[in-house]
Amino acid sequence: MKQPKYLFNAGRMSRHDNTLKFTPVDEEGNEGQSRHLPIEQVSELYVFGSLDANSALYNFLGQHGxxxxFFNYYEHYTGSFMAREYLLAGKMQVEQTKAYLSAKKRIVVAQRLIEGAAANILRVLKYHTNRNAGRRxxxxxxxxxxxxxxxxxxxGTNDVPMLMGIEGNIRQTYYSTFDTIVGETFCMDGRSxxxxxxxxxxxxxxxxxxxxxACLSTIYHTQLNPTISFLHEPGARRYSLALDIAEIFKPILVDRLIFRMINKRQLQPSDFRAEIGGxxxxxxxxxxxxxxxxxxxxETIKHRSLGRSVSYRHLIKLECYKLQKHLLGVEEYRPFKAWW
Incomplete structure (x- = not known):
């Protein structure tokens, strides 16, 4: 089964028969023990350290999808190598573009995305309301x-800028609760x-x-074009549809994980360091x-509609499929809303 692989150490990667060969290299240029990753087991690579590779490797990666x-020193996402879009379909591309160009069609999808994101934000907050029931x-x-x-x-919104203004207020209100949720160990002091x-x-x-x-990788395995979005404005050099889909899942995938790890003391202030500017x-x-x-x-949950257990990763793919059906006129899009 294919799974994402994470590379934290600097090193060199090359093709070795039908495997990926990664050799860590330290700051002095000394090589460590090489590791081999069967290509059939790799869905995508997350690179946090310096990676030395050549075009032959990327051709090999592209052939296998x-x-x-890539992430830089400050953990910021800097870009991706995306294999050829092997699932893109002409009809889907046309309908997705038409929906973006139609103000009426676009605002409907954008509103649903905000409704899904807000519903999951409220689910997180209501859970922590119960946890903090004894406090004043x-x-x-x-x-x-x-x-x-x-x-x-x-x-009642009739254009995307107005909708984004509401979304910004929702997020600002949401982030104002983080200090209460995490207690005295960490301090939010506004979003920066x-x-x-x-x-x-x-x-x-x-x-x-x-x-x-994660959303970008999932979109790649559907017929959707990741550069054509509805809530965020499409722009040069970014996959804006992944930003749209991520809005729905950030509260339950990112924020819940942060609160869990802090409350279990798996993360401490000593795990960070201050540097110039950040x-x-x-x-x-x-x-x-x-x-x-x-x-x-x-992790898996019992899906209400499907009647079977699905992973969180598969929930993202199901969201993409629902959006596809909406754009093709098969079924009206209803965003994912957590019920637990």
């Missing part, structure tokens, strides 16, 4: 009321990006990038978080 996602802090119930009120205004200014913001940015790349995770903490994310993506 293996994408490579009313910040979470207050935030829930504000978000529910903002959500009621979504159907590029670079994040403290530990909690560094976790959010890193987790969001993992979620984005805050970064130490390598050991980064590995623990990636491991937690990978394990979460493999």
């Amino acid at each position: 293996v994408s490579v996602h 802090d009313e910040s979470i119930p207050t935030a829930i009321a504000v978000i529910e009120q903002l959500l009621m205004s979504v159907p 990006k590029r670079p994040p200014q403290n530990e909690l913001n560094a976790l959010i940015s890193f987790g969001n990038m993992l979620c984005y790349t 805050c970064v995770m130490k390598e050991a903490a980064r590995k623990r978080f990636v491991q937690g994310f990978d394990e979460l993506m493999k």
Whole structure:
């Protein structure tokens, strides 16, 4: 079974028969023990260290549909090598483009994406309302009321900029509760990006990038074009549809994981270091978080409609399939909303 592989160490990768050969190299240029990864077991590669590779390797990866996602020193996503879009279909491409170009059709999809994201945000907050029931802090119930009120205004929006304004207010209200949820160990102090200014913001940015790349990899295995989006504006050099889909899943894949690891003391302030202009995770903490994310993506839930257990990773693919059906006029799109 194919699974994502994560490379944290700097090194050199090459093709060796039908396997990927990775040789770690330290700062002095000394080589470590080589590892071999059968290509049939690799769905995509996440590269966090410096990787030395040649065109022969990327041709090999492309032939097997293996994408490579790159992150820089500050855990920021910098880009991807995407194999040829082998599932793209002309009719799907035409309908997806027509839906984007039609203001009426686009706003419907964009509204549904916000409704799904807000519903999952509320699910996270209501869970933590119960956990904090013994405290007198009313910040979470207050935030829930504000978000529910903002959500009621979504159907009345008539353009995407207005909708994005509501989405921004929802997110800002949501992030205002993080200090209450994580307790005194970490401090949110407002959302900051590029670079994040403290530990909690560094976790959010890193987790969001993992979620984005997971959505991008999943879209690649459908007939959808990842560059044509509905909520986020398509732009040069970015796969904006992955940003759209990630909005729905960030609360349950990223935020829940952050809260879980902090509350279980699997992450501590000592796992981060301050640098000029920002805050970064130490390598050991980064590995623990990636491991937690990978394990979460493999977890399964009993799907209400399908009547069988599916993994979180498969939930993303089901979301893409639902969007495909909507664009083809088969079935109206209803966003995924967590029920647990």
